[in-house]
Amino acid sequence: MVREFKKVGAAAAVAGALLASSASYATVQLSTPGDFLLVPRVVCNTAVPGGRQNTLIGLITFWKSRIGLVNSKGYYQPAPAVLANVIGQSVPTLPARVTSPGGGSKGLVHWYFYNNKSQHVLDGVIPVTDNDFVRVDWCNIVTGDPNTQKALDGVEGYMLFVDNTFDSEQLGNLPYVVGMPKFALYGHAYQIVGDWASQAFIPVLSNPVCTYNSPVAVPGGDCREPQGPSTQWLNVTKGSDGYPHTDRLISGIDFTNPYSNFVRDIYLRYFLDPALATKNEMVFWFNTNATRSSSGETYDSEQVYKRSFSVTLPNELNVIVSTPAVPAFPGMIHSEKEVYTGDTVVNTGIIRFGVPEYKSTIEWTSSGVVFNMLGLGAGSNAAQLQTEMATEGAEF
Helix, strand or coil: CCCCCCCCCHHHHHHHHHCCCCHHHHHHHCCCCECEEEEEEECCECCCCCCCEEEEEEEEEEEHHHCCCECCCCCECCCCHHHHCCCCCCCCCCCCCCCCCCCCCEEEEEEEEEECCCCEEEEEEEEEECCCEEEEEHHHHHHCCHHHHHHHCCCCEEEEEEECHHHHCCCCCCCCEEECCCEEEEEEEEEEECCCCEEEEECCEEECCEEECCCCCCCCCEEECCECCECEEECEEECCCCCEEECCCCCCEECEECCCCCEEEEEEEEECCCCCCCCEEEEEEECCCCCEEEEEEEEECCCCEEEEEEEEECCCEEEEEECCCCCCCCCCCCEEECCCCCCEEECEEEEEEEEECEECCCCCCCEEEEEEEEECCCHHHCCCEEEEECEEEEEC
16 A cells, blocks of 8 residues: 655655654653663674674663652552653652662662563573662673573574562462562663674663553552552563563553554665665564564655555564665665755665554553664775664554
């Protein structure tokens, strides 16, 4: 199905139909700490020419009593509070640090690595204190053990980080109950290539472990569904294999609609000029490991329709690679003169993906994050990368 843009001028088209971004990506930048962090793309590849591809992650810990997320009964509340739909009931004391004995400032960050099919592969714990900084060097973990390197070198995956309380306090092994994290996490991540020849940011998303249907709900010391007169939705649960599973990612894109046969538009830029570019990597992360059949179109730099295509997104993590010699989709290889500048533009434009939405009355039942890693280097500078977030378009 062709959804060609009206020719109302390149500037208007870009500002209007293509780049009218919604608010769902506002929290991707981690303005507030969250119960758990998702790093949607993590990889260590030691076979990259001239160096290696690596993912570095930085975390800062916040004890919840410092950020107003302990209620009058002493129960910890989910974070970020706005996403969890709760109102902080204690007085935050930032930037003071919890250091007193018995102040509960010690804890463990539990990290989990999953492959692109959302299969748990590796995990571990990191001792932390309040107001702590933790650096995670993924290649250091992978290459630190010969068996780990053999199994994970070059493997695309993603990571979750959460207070170990999530695992250790399951309240009598009740079903659909998870322990409330006692501290929240702030983080950032980036990918380096060629031994620091390039650095590109990876979006990090923070999420509460549970979300309440009313801002006046008073959560207890755990997350369960349902609880008393109010309803809470579990955003992270333990899967059948005993490891955390992301059920709802309310800081990303909502691919949920109460009606059937709806599609969400997602726009990504491509840049494959062989004189200036090496490759594009379009990254799609979803909260479920299910096949999604998407239709789409390519447009040139003037937003003029080129070709239509269909693509299957079979995994929880999908990375679509294009190069100037081997583009992923038809219509990506072309050249034209721009109307206003008269410059010749080569292999540059926009791709629209129509991602099917899941029918549900519960928001964020189907959710995810999409971004693009553009290889902008060429020749001796071929390792340069630039990260761009996708633009979320309309439903239809």
